[in-house]
Amino acid sequence: MQTIFRFLLLAMLAVHLPAVADDERLPMAEITQPYIEMRTGPGRGFPVFYVTERGEKVELLKQRTTWVKVRTLPRGPMEVDGDGDPIEGSNTKEGWVRVEAIAQTLNENGEPIAVTLPQYDDFAGRNWELGVLLGDFGGTDVISAYTGYHFTRNLSLEMELSENFGNFSSGQSAALSIVHQPFPSWRYSPFFSLGGGVRKTNPRSTIVETEDRTDDLLVVGGGVRIYLTDRFLMRIQYKKHTILTSRDDDIKVEEWKIGLSAFF
Amino acid sequence: MENWTKRFLLTGTVLCSCLSSSVVSAQADAVQVIEPELDRRELKEDSIDTENFEIGVFAGVISIEDFSSSPVYGVRAAYHVTEDFFFEATYGLAEGDLTSFEKLSGGSPLLSDEDREYTYYDISLGWNFLPGEIFIWDKYAFNTQVYSIVGVGSTEFAGDNWFTVNIGAGVRLLLTDAFAWHLDFRDHIFDRDTFGEDQTTHNLEFHTGITLFF
Numbered sequence: 001m002q003t004i005f006r007f008l009l010l011a012m013l014a015v016h017l018p019a020v021a022d023d024e025r026l027p028m029a030e031i032t033q034p035y036i037e038m039r040t041g042p043g044r045g046f047p048v049f050y051v052t053e054r055g056e057k058v059e060l061l062k063q064r065t066t067w068v069k070v071r072t073l074p075r076g077p078m079e080v081d082g083d084g085d086p087i088e089g090s091n092t093k094e095g096w097v098r099v100e101a102i103a104q105t106l107n108e109n110g111e112p113i114a115v116t117l118p119q120y121d122d123f124a125g126r127n128w129e130l131g132v133l134l135g136d137f138g139g140t141d142v143i144s145a146y147t148g149y150h151f152t153r154n155l156s157l158e159m160e161l162s163e164n165f166g167n168f169s170s171g172q173s174a175a176l177s178i179v180h181q182p183f184p185s186w187r188y189s190p191f192f193s194l195g196g197g198v199r200k201t202n203p204r205s206t207i208v209e210t211e212d213r214t215d216d217l218l219v220v221g222g223g224v225r226i227y228l229t230d231r232f233l234m235r236i237q238y239k240k241h242t243i244l245t246s247r248d249d250d251i252k253v254e255e256w257k258i259g260l261s262a263f264f
Numbered sequence: 265m266e267n268w269t270k271r272f273l274l275t276g277t278v279l280c281s282c283l284s285s286s287v288v289s290a291q292a293d294a295v296q297v298i299e300p301e302l303d304r305r306e307l308k309e310d311s312i313d314t315e316n317f318e319i320g321v322f323a324g325v326i327s328i329e330d331f332s333s334s335p336v337y338g339v340r341a342a343y344h345v346t347e348d349f350f351f352e353a354t355y356g357l358a359e360g361d362l363t364s365f366e367k368l369s370g371g372s373p374l375l376s377d378e379d380r381e382y383t384y385y386d387i388s389l390g391w392n393f394l395p396g397e398i399f400i401w402d403k404y405a406f407n408t409q410v411y412s413i414v415g416v417g418s419t420e421f422a423g424d425n426w427f428t429v430n431i432g433a434g435v436r437l438l439l440t441d442a443f444a445w446h447l448d449f450r451d452h453i454f455d456r457d458t459f460g461e462d463q464t465t466h467n468l469e470f471h472t473g474i475t476l477f478f
Contacts, residue, residue: 046396170424264343
């Protein structure tokens with residue numbers, strides 16, 4: 001209970017810290033389109049409450065997915081409250097605009113602003129990827145979560161954590177692989193992977209308490225990455241696992257998986 | 265050899281004449297040439313702070329089929345991919361109670377205390393299908409998103425790990441840009457054979473929590 005309260009307290013304190021230091025200048029943009037709609041929240045379902053015109057300058061505060069929070073520069077006098085004190089922020093408007101609209105604005109030097117726009121072109125130049133896969137591991141259900149880092153256009157390093165559930169045993173494994181994509185800019189991009197890791201197998205038994213065993217693992221496989229839309233990828237892969245057991249024979253298991261991932 | 269010397273002398277002369285001319289022109293045009301004070305800042309992509317990750321804690325109640333209801337606590341992390349979809353990973357802890365059979369018969373317990381601990385994790389995809397605003401009293405309006413969530417994961421209970429599918433819905437109330445309050449309802453479905461035969465169990469969970477966007 002105590003740890004929960006402490007965490008809550010920390011979380012609330014974090015909210016009161018300013019997002020940007022006061023002396024740091026925020027990026028500014030000048031609107032070049034006839035108008036840009038500002039919404040109350042980062043989504044198309046939120047209402048439009050203000051419209052900025054061409055020529056108006058806005059500060060870019062933060063970005064969430066494909067929406068950027070902007071604030072117009074102070075315009076006109078500030079409102080005063082009952083005591084005659086000026087109300088902070090009453091002569092500026094803060095709202096969310098689409099990132100594509102910001103991409104067409106100009107910065108202070110009259111150059112188009114560079115913002116993060118997840119597009120098909122970005123797909124080939126992505127750095128990080130994370131996803132979830134579901135499939136069949138030698139006849140049993142398996143789920144995996146993976147994260148990958150692309151250090152060149154063709155090569156990436158992936159860490160995959162899996163858990164499989166079977167009638168006779170279940171297990172968890174962690175594997176690190178090198179993945180090579182010969183044609184990273186294709187929409188349907190094939191890949192090959194090679195790696196190794198560890199696997200813990202828990203044999204199931206309702207009567208006798210059996211021991212779990214941990215073995216080394218070698219993985220080789222391939223698949224195809226399909227770019228869907230925005231930041232989403234679909235991934236279909238086949239992997240051959242060789243579990244290096246302490247017995248005479250190594251166990252070979254075939255695995256098929258399909259999954260959804262996002263790149264950023 | 266000849267070409268080289270020619271080139272060298274020629275470039276040398278050109279440079280000298282340029283320097284002298286610029287000096288002369290600067291002195292001559294000192295009044296007319298206005299040097300604007302440009303604060304040249306490169307707006308890089310990462311100067312706009314992106315807040316797509318979410319992390320938080322939750323507490324609630326879970327009804328473990330056959331094993332009574334118990335409080336559940338956990339942590340959650342999410343990554344918002346687009347305004348409509350997000351990935352979420354959740355980890356929760358609960359503890360099952362006695363079954364009705366154990367209470368009525370008063371015999372030896374079917375599971376040990378250690379086996380009665382219910383631990384689950386799941387990775388889900390959420391869909392914000394109803395964004396909107398909630399109005400409280402006269403002054404306050406909060407952005408909300410009603411979302412549905414479906415995912416897969418694993419539950420450790422009764423001495424075994426079970427493949428679990430979870431499906432549910434919830435409401436995310438954005439108290440400030442960075443701070444959100446969740447109300448979530450989920451059904452964890454997994455096949456269990458603790459009592460001999462395979463049984464599809466539905467473990468309903470209701471929890472509330474707070475999260476931070478960063």
